[in-house]
Amino acid sequence: MNEWIYFFDLWGTAVFALTGALAAGHHRMDPFGVFVLAGVTAVGGGSIRDALMGTTPVFWLQDQTYILVVLTTVMLTLSFTRTNHSAPWYLLPIADALGLALFTVIGAEKAMGLGLSEVSIVIMGVITGVGGGVLRDILCRQVPMIMRTEIYATSSIVGAIIYCLCLNMEFDSMAAVVVAMTSAFVIRLAAIKWQLSLPAFDLKRA
Template sequence: MAWEVFSFIGTAAFAISGALIAMEEKYDIFGVYILGMVTAFGGGAVRNVLLGLPASVLWSQNFLFIVASILITFIFFFSKTIINHWNRWGTYFDAIGLAAFAIQGAMLAVNMNMSLFAVMVAAVLTGAGGGVIRDLLAGRRPLVFKRDIYAVWAAGAGFFVGIGLHGNDWALYGLLVVVATLRILSYHYHWELPRSDS
């Protein structure tokens, strides 16, 4: 059950996130759909390829494609008010998508009996991959490369799933809230990782 919940939450959040950025960049309706879909499914596609799963798995997610299409359509036709508050709402949707997909990616790697390191990498790829593709297509510097802590929270989710948290659905839902909250806090308070001064 948790797998389906995280798939739904992540797909919905990232479809909205991608569509909002496309609208902010004044894309036409085709561009809005493309960016929304790429954001929603891009990270999972990259993860599957690197984990050795067939790329065709992506096309079996009919329900999620329908969900993403409905949400993207809604954003396209009713986005004026939302766009005015993009910095706030966009961050929230992106944080939720990051957390949900990071946990989902980690769960998949655990089910494939992969090492803890591989679980963490799968979490980062799934959680941040769609957002990276979205930002690159929109001509923006990806969030994962900015100062605010981003992918580290996905890796942390992968770590906790990898050490055994995956067996308890309610613990996973709690982890979703924690990771999303940490991402939002790191954005608002400008938490940063150590960096070279050279």
């Protein structure tokens, strides 16, 4: 189980690093800027989570594999876009949705391993899932997705809750991880495809 969680964590790191690299390209950053934005997106949420839970040094300082994954992803992204003369922008929301789902459940699983309450497990899952994207959007001078009406953080919350429910129903640990990840991913993809959103808080119309 731990090996699979580690694999998902590295995969999520690569996916979020890709979203950061593509966002950096969209804003015409230099290679160093691409690496910084990719790194912040990939490990930002987990770093905030570890700091809040007192798990220090944070995970990527203990295991340099995460930095190597980010660096490799950036290099491959730069090489691909230069060779093909076009960036696959359509992959950005899909990759972001996948990273959101992966990191949400990874964060929830790590909080569960520390024996935190179910509310705390959900909160840590959401912070892990959306934290990197929030930092990425701020550095790109954009309003973070969780502050918009898009169904983004909601899919992360639902995924973390489903993870807790699956464990309470005595699902196998791996089954709980897969079900929760799939649920968060599908909800986010549905929101993207059908442009689903939450009602906006608009005082002008109140």
